[in-house]
Amino acid sequence: MKKIILLLFSFCFSVVVFSKSEKVNYFDVKSVVEAGDICRTEYIYSPVLPLNQGNGRFGSSFSQLGLHVPPALSQSDNKYGNTHFMHIEHYGRGKFNADYLLPLLKIYWNNVFSSISSYRQHQSFYDGTIETSFIDNGHSVKVRTWFDALDKDLSCISIDTDKNALYTVVLEPEKILSLHYGQEVSQSVSIVKENSNWKFSLSCLGKQFVFFVKTNAKGIVEDGKLFLTIRGKSNNIQIFYKGKSDVSLVQSLQQTKDWWHQQWEKTSCIKFSDPNVQKMWIRSMALFLATFNDDKLGLAPPTGFAGNSWPFPFPQDLSYIHSVLLSTGNMDIAKSWIEYFSERIEGMKAYTKRLLKVDGILFPWVFPYGPFEGFHDPIPPNKFYYEIHNSGYLAKMAYETSIYVNNVEWTKKYALPLIREAAIFYKSISYKESDGLWHLFVEPSMGQDEKGGFNQKDYLCALYSAKYCFQKAIVCGLDDKGEYKKILKDGLAFASLKSEQGFYYSCQGRGVKDFGQQKHPVQLNELAFLPMGERVSEEALNAYNLRYKITQDAQIPYFYGWTLGEFLLAGSRVGNTDEWLKDWNNMLKSDYIDPNYIQVYETSKAHNMSYYVTTNGLIVQSLINNLVCDWYGELEIAKCYPWLSDVHFKNIHSLMGVSISGSIVNREIKLYLHAWKDTSFYLRGKKVTLKKGDKVDMIFNL
Structure with a gap:
């Protein structure tokens, strides 16, 4: 049996010593899964x-x-x-x-x-x-x-x-x-x-x-x-x-x-006392496993094999699910996606060069099932195919998968080439202007907020993606000339988008006009899609507090696409339980889900667009992050705990290098950490250092 490390952390939490023969009191997975049956x-x-x-x-x-x-x-x-x-x-x-x-x-x-x-x-x-x-x-x-x-x-x-x-x-x-x-x-x-x-x-x-x-x-x-x-x-x-x-x-x-x-x-499992939360968890996980696998034959559309609306896959949407696959131990599927994309790098580069006349990879808005040769020739169907933020999500999937795979050769072969080409893409559309900042512009282009303008300058979503790609390229040793470091030191053009209310507009030109009319609240991206730093920024927090005013019809409530899923995930990372519950309850109020919590509609009241697995990805990420959050480079437990009842969880995988099991009962948190690699991270302000295979048991209060 692996050794058990016992850590003593003064006032922050205490560790209960378990005998080596004592096992963690896991729940019965079968009964938990069956609670989600229809x-x-x-x-x-x-x-x-x-x-x-x-x-x-x-x-x-x-x-x-x-x-x-x-x-x-x-x-x-x-x-x-x-x-x-x-x-x-x-x-x-x-x-x-x-x-x-x-x-x-x-x-x-x-x-x-x-x-x-x-x-x-x-x-x-x-x-x-x-x-x-x-x-x-x-x-x-x-x-x-x-x-x-x-x-x-x-x-x-x-x-x-x-x-x-x-x-x-x-x-x-x-x-x-x-x-x-x-x-x-x-x-x-x-x-x-x-x-x-x-x-x-x-x-x-x-x-x-x-x-x-x-x-x-x-x-x-x-x-x-x-x-x-x-x-x-x-x-x-x-x-x-x-x-x-x-x-x-x-x-x-x-x-x-x-x-x-x-x-x-073998999949991570959570036992919620709230029956509706339990149904959403199990039915979402079942939908992921029924919709995706690791055979690299192609990727399913946003409503999977239900076949509603779009008959092709959106890589951005897949990234919302990819994070769930990583944190729930479905590494074979998550890993295969990165290999699948990496094996098509040359096709993506040629696609980018043909459409935008720039270097690197614009991660296609829609991915082909067949070869890239001739795909969308001469041009794609509409302006939404030029959403230039997309490559940041490719880089994030590649980077985070490389951490979990924890294999240098695999990372060099599959992950680094994707991160490199994504960073090259953003460098190729970056320009330093008289204000000393680096601005983004290319034609044709579109932002993530599909109600926003076409061919606008400094899409906020793209600035987030560029910053993330430059940061990870530096971490991965891909900044040979120091160009990315210089851009980050000078600064990307976030400041030029800052509003009087203290949040960022969605882009230059139309940003003010789009306020209150946005389909997607891109101002929350650093809370939901791409981590930017070690703490939530003032601008993102302001945007979160204004999310119902930023987004069209949200106050009715009525939500377009995956917007309410982003609200929930952002709330998990902010840690505001009251606001998280408001968003959760709005799923039913806005007719965003069916009354029995079986599935999610693509948009409120869009009943014919059922089984929109994209938003399931954001909802499940939110449920996980309520309990285990590593978004800011440390391990946070029960950061957003909105329930009065108990929760038990098993084998949630973290980027911090540990899998986490445990329970929250009567506001007492019991944790069991198992290191799957050598790691060092902070938990409740104290540094935890573990060797691969080490196990830690601890108890502290919520």
Whole structure:
């Protein structure tokens, strides 16, 4: 057993000595995860939020009846988002030479259910399954769905009915696809029987796609659809993308359950006494694991495999989730993203040079699924593709991952090249002016606040990104000529944006005009997205206190995009519990989430844009930072503790080089620190120095 280090810190906190045989009193992860399960017991004869499921490569949302909404009812019943299969490799290059994930397939009942009773739908996050059961006119029906966690190109469905019942299920690849930017594209469909499989061949946007369906149900093909007769028990349907597989339904279910059980055990876990907070935590973590993995085939869009709105990934949005992956121990996924980006450096450099005529990397607003060659040629779809703050988020992901990976060779190969090119980009658009400060400007360009102006000077979000990139380039030994050090010494042009109220405007030119009309409060970026120093600045604190006045419609309350998520995360880092609770409660008041805390809408009342995983990332970051915060280069425990009830947590990973477990009960904090590298940091004003493998137990008051 690793040695236990006992530290004595006078008045700040005391350490309780545990015997070497005593173990930390962890909670039961299974019961905590199951507290987030979704269980519906009433069938509603109107549109209802579908339930989302996936394995990081293949996924879908499913309706109340366990399958998808029939195409004929899509206009009325898709109020809360789409229901169809999506696969990360099922994409085409369409309008604007952009890459679009394409809907793969719908599977739906060909029957009308008019008298449903004994209804139950249960999503088990611990098992990775959805089970739907009901009685239809005296006949029992049960549907179970899952996406195989090991054979990730496989989706499985099992249907049981009474032996006297007769139903039909339809598998239909749609022949007309409505895509982003007003596209309607046609798709040719061919379905043929090939031994024990049905082979589906699709052709769309100049690409050929193949998938297979294996089933023991009798089937016939009509008009590009496969009709399956469902009778009795064990009607099995397996959908294999690309190739065939010999994995049985029983084996697939078992290995999927095993994977989810193991994943939950190794992932950081928090047990909240507040049931709604617990639901948000578990359901968000499950959504991350269902939406992303480490296979480097591509990255999911902002609503994942729900397929709502955008059919392509936004790297900025991914950065909000990346921090969660690092702090919850999902290093394999977080690490793979940095490798994925780094392996495409040359494409990003060429993309930047073609569009902006400057050196370095403008981290693309939207990342391609295919090659960079020809991507967005000749120009991207609109001005929002030129948001020049984005490269700072690439550098942050790379830098923080390198700390957790803690491997010099990996850092040199993958992380440093990204940080180097991001810093070069900001240097290439920096100019020293007569005020002695360095200003940023390039055409075309856009800021993070999408309601702000185009081609403006000194976007605040970009100044934050430039400062961060220059700081990290210096730390990483990438400032050979001392240029970044000089720029930081002279100062970037923050002062030119300072308002009379003591906060920064969003940019030169339109900053004053944009006050109160901003979609996103970029003034909070140093609290939420990019750490700037060892303490909160006066300007950021002023902006936080004015956040409801800065942001359009926030006082209604109504929030656009991920804005309320940023409010919450900024509040965690400021440490204002009353204001944090105000923001948390506004999620429901503003119709930003559904009443059952299942998911987050992209914008208040935007019900058809459900499962906006981007904001889930900010919310979960906020919950973690309420308990464990390392934003300012020290370890702060319970910095923003808004709950009156107890909280227990396990294996939260910190940039300080330790994983943290413990509890807060009756305002008493018990901590268990485990160093995963040699480290030295401050905790409550006292320096803690540990060697890799050291363990520390301590107790102090909130």
